[in-house]
Amino acid sequence: xxxxxxxxxxxxxxxxxxxxxxxxxxxxxxxxxxxxxxxxxxxxxxxxxxxxxxxxxxxxxxxxxxxxxxxxxxxxxxxxxxxxxxxxxxxxxxxxxxxxxxxxxxxxxxxxxxxxxxxxxxxxxxxxxxxxxxxxxxxxxxxxx
Numbered sequence: 001x002x003x004x005x006x007x008x009x010x011x012x013x014x015x016x017x018x019x020x021x022x023x024x025x026x027x028x029x030x031x032x033x034x035x036x037x038x039x040x041x042x043x044x045x046x047x048x049x050x051x052x053x054x055x056x057x058x059x060x061x062x063x064x065x066x067x068x069x070x071x072x073x074x075x076x077x078x079x080x081x082x083x084x085x086x087x088x089x090x091x092x093x094x095x096x097x098x099x100x101x102x103x104x105x106x107x108x109x110x111x112x113x114x115x116x117x118x119x120x121x122x123x124x125x126x127x128x129x130x131x132x133x134x135x136x137x138x139x140x141x142x143x144x145x
Contacts, residue, residue: 005029005063005142007036014144015059017047022057029061029142066143068111071136072102075120078128087127091120113143 016034017025025031030047051059072091076084094116095101104110112120112135121130 005032005036009142009144010036011144013045015045015047016041017051017057017059019047019049019052019057022052024057024060027060027063028057029063029144030059032063061143063142065140066114067138068113068141068143069117069135069138070105070108070111072106073136075124075133075135076127077133078130079124080128083127087124090123090126094119094123108137111139111141113145115143115145 010033014033015030016037017028017030018034019025019031022028022031047057047059051057072088075091076087079087092099092102095105101110105112105116117135121133124130124133
């Protein structure tokens with residue numbers, strides 16, 4: 001049997017799917033979130049039946065662990081010194097307003113999803129090569145974005 005996600009890792013705001021008859025339910029992170037928190041909540045974000053169309057679910061999220069990352073210490077290694085501040089500012093803008101989200105991802109309070117990792121490396125690549133550029137830390141986890 002497939003290992004289930006630890007309940008404490010599921011964000012309270014994560015959408016739950018109640019469709020037990022969905023053929024993808026055993027592989028879906030939304031359905032597993034529901035299964036694990038069943039009976040603990042009376043309301044919250046949910047996936048509606050309209051998400052299921054033409055044989056596939058528009059909100060399906062694979063429940064397989066992904067590689068999460070954090071830390072930017074070597075991210076700007078190949079960026080010329082005179083462009084590092086601008087590159088860092090562009091990465092900060094990616095996270096929206098303020099420095100808080102940037103530093104939460106830098107210090108590991110929040111983890112970068114594979115998509116975020118790709119987007120950030122693309123931003124940095126505009127200033128220099130991303131060959132041999134890595135985030136400081138990696139771990140397996142679940143993409144609850």
